[in-house]
Amino acid sequence: MRAEMQNTIAAIQKSLALLAQRMDRETAPHRLEEFNARVEDPTLWDDPEGAQKLMRERQLLLDAMTGYDSIQTELSDNIELIEMGEMEDDAEIVAEAEAALTALAEKAAKKELEALLDGEADGNDTFLEINAGAGGTESCDWANMLARMYVRWAEKKGYKVELQSEQPGDEAGIKSAAYKISGHNAYGWLKSESGVHRLVRISPFDSAAKRHTSFTSVKVYPVVDDNIEIEVSPSDIRIDTYRSSGAGGQHVNTTDSAVRITHMPTGIVVTSSEKSQHQNRDIAMKALKSRLYQIELDKRSALVNEAHENAGDAGWGNQIRSYVLQPYQMVKDLRTNYETSDTKGVLDGDLDGFMAATLAMAVSGKSRAEANAE
Incomplete structure (x- = not known):
């Protein structure tokens, strides 16, 4: 694999590490389960403002988890395509996978920056x-x-x-x-x-x-x-x-x-x-x-x-x-x-x-x- 593409992959992995750290990847599934349980509570909307806040927090966590999983899956898939293309000497497959990884690096960097907006009031108007x-x-x-x-x-x-x-x-x-x-x-x-x-x-x-x-x-x-x-x-x-x-x-x-x-x-x-x-x-x-x-x-x-x-x-x-x-x-x-x-x-x-x-x-x-x- 070309050195340039190795650097691109390293940049994506760095972004994934930061994303995992920001959302506390290990506890995220458990927190989502808790959110889902509270959403099913029939008394949730007795407090409309509290309910809206809960729904926003749940959606932010869900978006973070989905975005992380999507980048990770796309990274793995394209690395496998490059390896397969190199084994079969298929330059077209390699070129397509490298282009996809280059685009993915930009997407991951953008997600990384968005994840940094976690200050006390960053999400506010x-x-x-x-x-x-x-x-x-x-x-x-x-x-x-x-x-x-x-x-x-x-x-x-x-x-x-x-x-x-x-x-x-x-x-x-x-x-x-x-x-x-x-x-x-x-x-x-x-x-x-x-x-x-x-x-x-x-x-x-x-x-x-x-x-x-x-x-x-x-x-x-x-x-x-x-x-x-x-x-x-x-x-x-x-x-x-x-x-x-x-x-x-x-x-x-x-x-x-x-x-x-x-x-x-x-x-x-x-x-x-x-x-x-x-x-x-x-x-x-x-x-x-x-x-x-x-x-x-x-x-x-x-x-x-x-x-x-x-x-x-x-x-x-x-x-x-x-x-x-x-x-x-x-x-x-x-x-x-x-x-x-x-x-x-x-x-x-x-x-x-x-x-x-x-x-x-x-x-x-x-x-x-x-x-x-x-």
């Missing part, structure tokens, strides 16, 4: 906030580009995207926007995007066609579900209502339906302006609880998100990723050194490579300095 930094119209336009990028990414994942609030720029783009993105592992994937994003380009707003640098900050928080208790004292918050701003036209609110909640102990401010006042208040309170929960996650976690470690203005020194459109084209993550020249693809939502690299680095425990040294 998420809130995504985008705020333009210093730079006026340039930064507002860059914030709008980032908002489009994340919406495109979420849509490609099949996630549901809901606009929570938006503040338009004075001339172009947006000053800020907040979204709720719903789907399995939405927070787990997006949490690595928290931080400052830097854009270098020839400004379309500069008649002299000079190159400009713009900064926009991105913040990501997990949506807090009913199983997570976050207490907010009424005396700690101030709730204001105001008229939503917009670009004009028939959809601009004519009543004070937008809601702003300020959490005075932390200074956190959350807003919602896209629904009725009652709905906006509920949305803003959920967003506040998510922010407070993120703070608790950061306190307990040794892998604190850099966006919270390096709190500061959106400007030099705080960026996690650079997007250079001129004089050359390159998007580079400053934490992992992962980069691509396909700037158009990235701005159209092709972000999985960056997220996977950051996730793998975080799980491996490598520091930013160590990753850069490599």
Whole structure:
């Protein structure tokens, strides 16, 4: 067997070992039996929320077991085909089996990354906030580009995207926007995007066609579900209502339906302006609880998100990723050194490579300095 194919097989076996470790392969069948027994309990749906949680956990375990078994079976089958092809000197069989193993290695690597999303809130929906930094119209336009990028990414994942609030720029783009993105592992994937994003380009707003640098900050928080208790004292918050701003036209609110909640102990401010006042208040309170929960996650976690470690203005020194459109084209993550020249693809939502690299680095425990040294 060719050395290259031996390396491919070794990579698949490494992924299988990690998958087995993550789901605790030895106890998985027993845990599935327990889930199945509880599912058959006629009183299960007396507690709908508990039942839904149980069904989700059971499905995740079943998916993990099925995926592992499928990869293992396909690996064994194709190794046997290669050995048989080599014995019979059938190059066509060998070539087909090697192609299948190459594809299987990619599938196994993807499953391996998904298995790493086992943090306390990784499976949750998420809130995504985008705020333009210093730079006026340039930064507002860059914030709008980032908002489009994340919406495109979420849509490609099949996630549901809901606009929570938006503040338009004075001339172009947006000053800020907040979204709720719903789907399995939405927070787990997006949490690595928290931080400052830097854009270098020839400004379309500069008649002299000079190159400009713009900064926009991105913040990501997990949506807090009913199983997570976050207490907010009424005396700690101030709730204001105001008229939503917009670009004009028939959809601009004519009543004070937008809601702003300020959490005075932390200074956190959350807003919602896209629904009725009652709905906006509920949305803003959920967003506040998510922010407070993120703070608790950061306190307990040794892998604190850099966006919270390096709190500061959106400007030099705080960026996690650079997007250079001129004089050359390159998007580079400053934490992992992962980069691509396909700037158009990235701005159209092709972000999985960056997220996977950051996730793998975080799980491996490598520091930013160590990753850069490599």
